[in-house]
Amino acid sequence: MTLSRRAVLAGTGALVLAFSLLPARAQTETGKGEGPRRRGLPGSLDDTPRLDAWIRVAPDGAVTVLTGKAELGQGLKTALLQIAAEELKLPLARLSLVTADTGRTADEGYTAASHSVQDSGTAIRHAAAQVRALLIGEAARRLDVPAERLRVRDGAVLGPGGARIGYGDLVSDALLTAEAQPTSPLTPAAEFAVIGRPVPRIDIPAKVTGGTAYLQDLRPPGLLHARVVRPPSYGAVLTQVDAAAVERLPGVIAVVRDGTFLGVVAEGEWTAIQAMRRLAASARWRETAILPDAADLPDALRALPSRDSTILERGAPGAAGTIVEGTFTRPYLAHGSIGPSCAIAEWTDGGATVWTHSQGVFPLRRALAGLLHLPEDKVRCIHAEGAGCYGQNGADDVAADAALLARAVPGRPVRVQWMREQEHAWEPFGPGMVASVRAAVTPDGRVADWTHEVWSQSHMMRPGPPGALLAAREIAEPFPPAPPVALAQPEGGGDRNAIPLYAFPTAKIVHHFLPDMPLRGSSMRSLGGYLNVLAIESTVDDLARAAGWDPVAFRLRHLTDARASAVVEAAAQRFGWGRGAPRAGRGFAFARYKNLEAYCAVAVEITVDRETGQVGIERVVAAVDTGEVVNPDGVANQIEGGLLQATSWTLFERVAFDRTRVASVDWSAYPILRFSAVPRSVEVHIVAQPDQPFLGVAEAAQGPAGAALANAIRDATGRRLRDLPLTAGKIKAALGA
Amino acid sequence: MTSMILNGERRAVRAAAETPLLYVLREEFGLNAAKFGCGLxxxxxxxxxxxxxxxFSCITPVMLAENRQVTTLEGLGTAEAPGPLQRAFIDAQAAQCGYCIPGMMMRAHALLARDPDASDAAIRAELEPHLCRCGTHMRILRAIRLAADAMRPRSTAEAGR
Incomplete structure (x- = not known):
């Protein structure tokens, strides 16, 4: 066995054995759905088949819908209530919803990977339809009429002669404890009254009026405030701190130190912050320079040991034609939640209750139970909404911080919010990546050869394992670092969307999975899909240009999936692609997310200021096919958001670091999109697919939006830029070259 | 002891004079809308x-609010009776996570009070200090435009009375 210097990075404390010696855990991004379905039931019913795990009807007729997924600002609550209201034939306002809570809801793993409507929405839809059928059946028995003669409306079953029995009168303790059946009497799309409508989101009124909308706003009685002092760099060890001086400050309840883990609990929030600063000022650390050279990151990544797998090999490579090749790189990217991560924990009766905006309350419970040396049933994790996370931000880590600090002051809830610099320095970044593409096109405009290689560390370092939590690596008896997870195809991790959807006669796709982690990383919206789509769509564009083809027509002739073609055509048509005089500064791109979820095509028109290199986005037009649409405005909102967020990644973003520390610890050092760079107009068109299965949509725009912008920059400047971000400085330099 | 006029009511402040206004609003007065984002x-x-x-209430010591009119999003209406700007944000569904939205709305409120006919370019320029990570910018702009349009006829009518 050898000790790897790099392995230090994976942990945040002591030296550990190199990851490449550990077996990778096989896992899906939601932590569910691995292997064959157990019961043959739709969506998450397969894991949790009892109907009353999803739908409860009280004797007074009140109906509660339960989901193991969480609201992340994506509109999930409203969409799930629409689905339940539709199948229960109840006004949406009469339903209440319970979201992810280890004490109350089904375990649906992580709210991730654009899976929520297909997992939970499908389960709720089928459960609600089956509950409706059971209630009708019960009414038929009581009224002694055939079920076919009964109707449901407004929470009651209606029969001949004005008979009317409310859901609450029909329900009994045993009725809904039944397990779901494989098939359900689903409402056909043509009869939808709630699904498919742009129902206003139920969470927005509180958010725009100062209601209690976020975990950050919860104030349980007796609430204390706490802050942690994080080390200045990965692997830093706390050698000295003057805790006593801080403990004497008025309003300070306790200073907690356990190894390198350091925090302070106080009566008030501002007191906690001041105490944190005093602690930090007195703390001494032993740091190690263990980061790669940021200026040389792509080469550093490719030099790491890798586990290589060929995820697609079709035909014989090496066919003749005009060659287009290039290496695309992205830096580490920050999730950059506007609200730093927050949690509240309370220690009572030898157990912990934790309010968290984690994407996975059940896996977090496992991790916290391990960290706290408690049985799982002594830990309850309840989801409450935080600021948008777009993947794994500091949510899980701050929950561990809160639990450790609450343990020091039993009986009082403790709220911890990270400071901005802590979120920016310590969140698990979207990994830096490299993708190399080499392709050939024949004189008649056919792609003849295609090779794509991608290098990336894990995109899935979420808890379960306690060692995935920062605090668990900092305490005096640290947990071992969580082993790196390589997400498998077809969804993939770093290799997500590395397989092009186009019908190329030969193709070879290689995934170089990097078990080491130069910087802490985990899931960020679309995982490797963003860079892989950008690499594919940039190369396809260049192949079209090399062969003298219009880029949209070139894509269409290589697509065999009719829904893909329809989305490409819709975006091109709405944009007015090819109409009028050709204008410099147009770009087009397409992908089907994971090759399994929503289809999305994007067309962009830009101007480039040749003096400064600055990009002005005139307009963006997107078309999306996400199967059955629950809430069209919700879909549009997600796609609009994805377009703008990916624009920000593409033009501006890069985690900066020296050989020891992450340097981009605020918004001036990590600039993102501001209003001056926002497009003049953005349009989203939905290609309707009634009665088709739900397809995940929340991440579908990321790749196509970035790629369309890169293609527009190529079109405007005549230069193909491949190293993200495509900053004004790089564009200006390319124009001058 | 400082006092300020918070959403129309005079309120005494217990916190030390140098405490950032944000923590006074959230802790002493239990308001939710103003959010901690960066403290910078x-x-x-x-x-x-x-x-x-x-x-920016996160870097404004509470003493600077002494005897001044402080308005937070809570002062513009309630979920049950939203003010015109709040109504417009609901109508435009101008939020995803929504964490940045109250700050955006307060700057828009100040702008529209000063310049009810603010151009789209002026609205964009005014919002430059504000970050949104969800990419809700287009809807935020639309909502402010909606609010401006909704507020203008009434203010014109009132002015004409």
Missing amino acids: GQCGACTVVIDGEAV
Whole structure:
């Protein structure tokens, strides 16, 4: 066995054995759905088949819908209530919803990977339809009429002669404890009254009026405030701190130190912050320079040991034609939640209750139970909404911080919010990546050869394992670092969307999975899909240009999936692609997310200021096919958001670091999109697919939006830029070259 | 002891004079809308209005609000009876996570009070200090435009009375 210097990075404390010696855990991004379905039931019913795990009807007729997924600002609550209201034939306002809570809801793993409507929405839809059928059946028995003669409306079953029995009168303790059946009497799309409508989101009124909308706003009685002092760099060890001086400050309840883990609990929030600063000022650390050279990151990544797998090999490579090749790189990217991560924990009766905006309350419970040396049933994790996370931000880590600090002051809830610099320095970044593409096109405009290689560390370092939590690596008896997870195809991790959807006669796709982690990383919206789509769509564009083809027509002739073609055509048509005089500064791109979820095509028109290199986005037009649409405005909102967020990644973003520390610890050092760079107009068109299965949509725009912008920059400047971000400085330099 | 006029009511402040206004609003007065985002005046999530000017409450010591009119989003209406700007944000569904939205709304409130006919370019320029990570920018712009349009006829009518 050898000790790897790099392995230090994976942990945040002591030296550990190199990851490449550990077996990778096989896992899906939601932590569910691995292997064959157990019961043959739709969506998450397969894991949790009892109907009353999803739908409860009280004797007074009140109906509660339960989901193991969480609201992340994506509109999930409203969409799930629409689905339940539709199948229960109840006004949406009469339903209440319970979201992810280890004490109350089904375990649906992580709210991730654009899976929520297909997992939970499908389960709720089928459960609600089956509950409706059971209630009708019960009414038929009581009224002694055939079920076919009964109707449901407004929470009651209606029969001949004005008979009317409310859901609450029909329900009994045993009725809904039944397990779901494989098939359900689903409402056909043509009869939808709630699904498919742009129902206003139920969470927005509180958010725009100062209601209690976020975990950050919860104030349980007796609430204390706490802050942690994080080390200045990965692997830093706390050698000295003057805790006593801080403990004497008025309003300070306790200073907690356990190894390198350091925090302070106080009566008030501002007191906690001041105490944190005093602690930090007195703390001494032993740091190690263990980061790669940021200026040389792509080469550093490719030099790491890798586990290589060929995820697609079709035909014989090496066919003749005009060659287009290039290496695309992205830096580490920050999730950059506007609200730093927050949690509240309370220690009572030898157990912990934790309010968290984690994407996975059940896996977090496992991790916290391990960290706290408690049985799982002594830990309850309840989801409450935080600021948008777009993947794994500091949510899980701050929950561990809160639990450790609450343990020091039993009986009082403790709220911890990270400071901005802590979120920016310590969140698990979207990994830096490299993708190399080499392709050939024949004189008649056919792609003849295609090779794509991608290098990336894990995109899935979420808890379960306690060692995935920062605090668990900092305490005096640290947990071992969580082993790196390589997400498998077809969804993939770093290799997500590395397989092009186009019908190329030969193709070879290689995934170089990097078990080491130069910087802490985990899931960020679309995982490797963003860079892989950008690499594919940039190369396809260049192949079209090399062969003298219009880029949209070139894509269409290589697509065999009719829904893909329809989305490409819709975006091109709405944009007015090819109409009028050709204008410099147009770009087009397409992908089907994971090759399994929503289809999305994007067309962009830009101007480039040749003096400064600055990009002005005139307009963006997107078309999306996400199967059955629950809430069209919700879909549009997600796609609009994805377009703008990916624009920000593409033009501006890069985690900066020296050989020891992450340097981009605020918004001036990590600039993102501001209003001056926002497009003049953005349009989203939905290609309707009634009665088709739900397809995940929340991440579908990321790749196509970035790629369309890169293609527009190529079109405007005549230069193909491949190293993200495509900053004004790089564009200006390319124009001058 | 400081006192300020918070959403129309005079309120005494217990906190020390140098305490950032944000923590006074959230802790002492139990208000939710102004959010901690960066503590550095870089993101705008904490924005409130003092005497008609949008300010970052995270870097404004409470003593600077002494005897001044402090307006937070709570002062513009309630979920049951939303004010015109709040109505417009609901109508435009101008939020995803929504964490940045109260700050954006307060700066828009100050702008529209000062310039009811603010151009789209002026609205964009005014919002430059504010960050939104969800990419809701287009809807935020639309909502402010909707609010401006909804507020203008009434103010014109009132002015004409």
